[in-house]
Amino acid sequence: MSFFAPLPQQPADALLALIGLYRDDPRAHKLDLGVGVYRDEAGRTPVMAALKQAEKRLWESQDSKSYLGPEGNAAFTRHMRALAFGAGDFGGRITGVQTPGGTGALRLAAELLAAAKPGARVFVGTPTWPNHPPLLAAARLTTQTYTHFDVATQRLCFDEMMAALGTAQAGDVALLHGCCHNPTGADLDGDQWAALADLLADRGIVPLLDLAYQGLGHGMDADAAGVRLVLDKVPEALIAYSCDKNFGVYRERVGALFALTAKAADADRVNSNLLSLARANWSMPPDHGAAAIALLMEDPDLVVQWRTELDGMRDRLRAVRDTLAAHGGALAHVAEQNGMFSQLPLSPPVIARLRAEHGIYMAGSGRINIAGLTVETAGRFAQAIAACV
Ligand SMILES: Cc1ncc(COP(=O)(O)O)c(C=O)c1O
Numbered sequence: 548m549s550f551f552a553p554l555p556q557q558p559a560d561a562l563l564a565l566i567g568l569y570r571d572d573p574r575a576h577k578l579d580l581g582v583g584v585y586r587d588e589a590g591r592t593p594v595m596a597a598l599k600q601a602e603k604r605l606w607e608s609q610d611s612k613s614y615l616g617p618e619g620n621a622a623f624t625r626h627m628r629a630l631a632f633g634a635g636d637f638g639g640r641i642t643g644v645q646t647p648g649g650t651g652a653l654r655l656a657a658e659l660l661a662a663a664k665p666g667a668r669v670f671v672g673t674p675t676w677p678n679h680p681p682l683l684a685a686a687r688l689t690t691q692t693y694t695h696f697d698v699a700t701q702r703l704c705f706d707e708m709m710a711a712l713g714t715a716q717a718g719d720v721a722l723l724h725g726c727c728h729n730p731t732g733a734d735l736d737g738d739q740w741a742a743l744a745d746l747l748a749d750r751g752i753v754p755l756l757d758l759a760y761q762g763l764g765h766g767m768d769a770d771a772a773g774v775r776l777v778l779d780k781v782p783e784a785l786i787a788y789s790c791d792k793n794f795g796v797y798r799e800r801v802g803a804l805f806a807l808t809a810k811a812a813d814a815d816r817v818n819s820n821l822l823s824l825a826r827a828n829w830s831m832p833p834d835h836g837a838a839a840i841a842l843l844m845e846d847p848d849l850v851v852q853w854r855t856e857l858d859g860m861r862d863r864l865r866a867v868r869d870t871l872a873a874h875g876g877a878l879a880h881v882a883e884q885n886g887m888f889s890q891l892p893l894s895p896p897v898i899a900r901l902r903a904e905h906g907i908y909m910a911g912s913g914r915i916n917i918a919g920l921t922v923e924t925a926g927r928f929a930q931a932i933a934a935c936v
Contacts, residue, residue: 561910561911562581562582562583562910565581565582565908565909565910566579566581566582568902568908569581569908572906572908574906576906576927577906577907577908578905578906578907578908578919578920578924578927578928579908579916579919580907580908580909580915580916580919580920580928581908581909581910581916581919582916582919583729583887583888583916584792584797584916584918585763585792585795585860585887585918586916586918586919587860587863588863588921590919592795592797593795594795595794595795595853595856595857596852596856597843597849597850597852597853597856598794598795598796598839598840598843598853600843600849600852601839601840601842601843601846601849602835602839604842605835605838605839605842608842609838612834614831615831615834616822616831617644617822617823617825617826617830617831617832618644618645618818618822618825618831619644619645619646619803619831619832619834619837620645620834620837620838620841622841622844622845623645623801623803623837623838623840623841623844624643624644624645624803626840626841626844626845627643627788627790627803627840628641628643628803628805630761630767630771630788631758631761631771631774631786631788631805632771632775632778632786632805633768633771633775635775635778635779637778637807638811639811639814640807640808640809640810640811640813640814641805641806641807641808641814642805642806642808642814642815642817642818642821643803643804643805643806644803644804644818644821644822644825644832645801645802645803645832645837646787646802646803646804646825646832647800647802647829647832647833648789648791648800648801648802649757649758649759649787649788649789649791649802650678650682650789650800650802651800651802651804651828651829651832652787652788652789652802652803652804653678653679653682653755653757653787654682654685654686654828655804655821655824655825655828656755656785656787656804657682657683657685657686657688658686658824658828659785659804659806659817659820659821659824660686660688660720660753660755660785661686661687661688662820662824664718665687666687666688666689667688667689667718667719667720668688668689668690668691668715668716668719668720669683669688669689669690669691669719669720669721669722669755670690670691670692670693670711670712670715670719670720670721670722670752671683671690671691671692671693671722672692672693672694672695672696672704672708672722672723672724673692673693673694673695673696674695674696674698674730674731674890674912675695675722675724675729675730676724676729676730676757679722679757683722688720691711691719693707693708693710693711693712694707694708695707695708695728695731695733696728696731696733696890698731698890698891698892698913699892700892701733701879701880701892703733703734703735705735705739708743709742709743709746712743712746712747712750712752713746713750715750715752716750716751717750717751717752718751718753719750719752719753720752720753720754720755721747721752721753721754721755722755722757723743723754723755723756723757723777724757724759725756725757725758725759725760725761725770725771725773725774725786726758726760726761726763726764726765726770726771726773726774726885726886727759727760727763727764727770727885727886727887727888728884728885728886728888729759729760729886729887729888730888730889730890730910730912730914731884731888731889731890732881732884732885732886732887732888732889732890732917733883733884734764734773734884734885735773737772737773737776740772740773740776740777741776743773743777744776744777744779744780744781745780747777747780747781748780748781748782752781753781753783753784753785754777754781754784754785755784755785755787756774756777756784756785756786756787757787758770758771758774758786758787758788758789759787759788759789759791759792760789760792760793760886760887761788761793762793762854762857762861763792763793763857763860763861763864763885763886763887764861764885764886765861765885766858766861767854767857774786778807781807782807782809783806783807783808783809784806784807785804785805785806785807786804786805786806786807787802787804788802788803788804788805789801789802790802790803790836790837790840792887793857794836794840794843794853796836796839796840799833799835799836799837799839800832800833800836801833801836801837801840804821806818806821860918863918864886864887864917864918866922867917867918867920867921867922867925868881868882868884868889868917869882870922870925870926871917871920871925871928871929874925874926874929874932874933876929876932876933876936877891877892877893877932877936878891878929878932881917886917887916887917887918888914888915888916888917889914889915889917890912890913890914890915891909891913891914891915891932892913893913893932893936895911897932897935897936898911898913900935901931901932901935904931904934904935905931905934905935907928907931
């Protein structure tokens with residue numbers, strides 16, 4: 548009897564299977580709207596020029612690859628803290644560590660929550676990023692779902708969200724997308740964030756804020772505005788930050804986890820727990836991407852260059868969204884949504900016909916990557932939908 552015999556075959560990642568189908572499709576006009584990475588007009592996911600410069604400087608200046616420690620690159624974490632929290636002074640109540648991407652930050656957050664309160668209940672709006680539920684389950688947290696977005700009507704279900712969180716007890720957790728919700732692009736407006744922040748504070752709910760697309764919605768500060776409203780109101784929170792999209796460093800695995808503590812005196816103790824959990828998981832995070840980003844952030848010219856490139860990416864996404872929305876129908880609401888994704892109200896047979904008859908590849912849920920389109924191909928995509936519904 549094999550030791551591994553009890554292990555069941557796990558289902559293949561549906562999006563990876565889609566990549567294979569797309570690759571094998573010989574049609575020249577095929578469109579890949581599945582994979583979740585930014586693409587430029589030419590369909591490439593380029594290394595940002597500012598980052599390339601920083602990597603060159605890193606190569607020239609780095610004289611050791613000795614261990615750094617479980618906290619990773621402290622300068623990097625300081626810069627990411629400024630991006631996420633802004634100029635706000637939290638009186639020594641923030642502590643943070645570098646993590647392997649936003650996924651590592653979320654996993655570390657889940658383990659910290661479980662260490663503080665085993666089996667803690669986490670409220671999760673659906674649909675959500677498919678990795679959220681298994682990641683919480685891996686830390687043996689329990690999840691309570693509510694509807695964040697109604698795909699059929701393309702409506703953000705804010706009342707449902709408030710009603711669900713209105714039943715939460717002190718010490719429950721709310722997992723919230725900071726901006727550019729994945730997979731729906733449906734974000735709260737300023738008034739909604741303010742009302743949510745009050746509710747979280749009143750009920751003693753601990754927010755776990757997932758900020759993975761800062762700068763790809765409305766701008767760096769605008770995209771953190773909701774998160775900052777919450778941070779101003781609640782005593783304690785966790786912020787999982789990913790740089791993989793806004794610095795285009797996906798495979799380098801660059802992120803950070805921050806904790807806002809009730810008192811400055813708590814910060815060191817919470818940090819010591821983050822470090823020991825990190826040590827037990829990955830010992831220390833990969834250095835290269837974070838070290839390059841730290842160098843970038845220390846050069847004002849490179850920061851301007853990076854921000855200009857990021858603005859260009861955001862403007863491109865916005866132009867594609869506006870073009871799509873002008874076609875109405877299933878696309879009518881995409882201009883109100885933000886970031887790289889929207890989840891369209893298309894049935895599985897329509898999604899299958901789009902692939903078979905038009906070479907258009909998207910997730911079975913109807914999620915599309917806006918960056919897989921251009922202003923030119925958006926019209927063809929809209930016509931194909933009109934022909935299939
Ligand atoms: C909502 C959300 N959170 C976190 C992540 C994790 O990002 P990373 O690639 O940095 O692990 C993603 C990635 O797709 C995401 O969509």
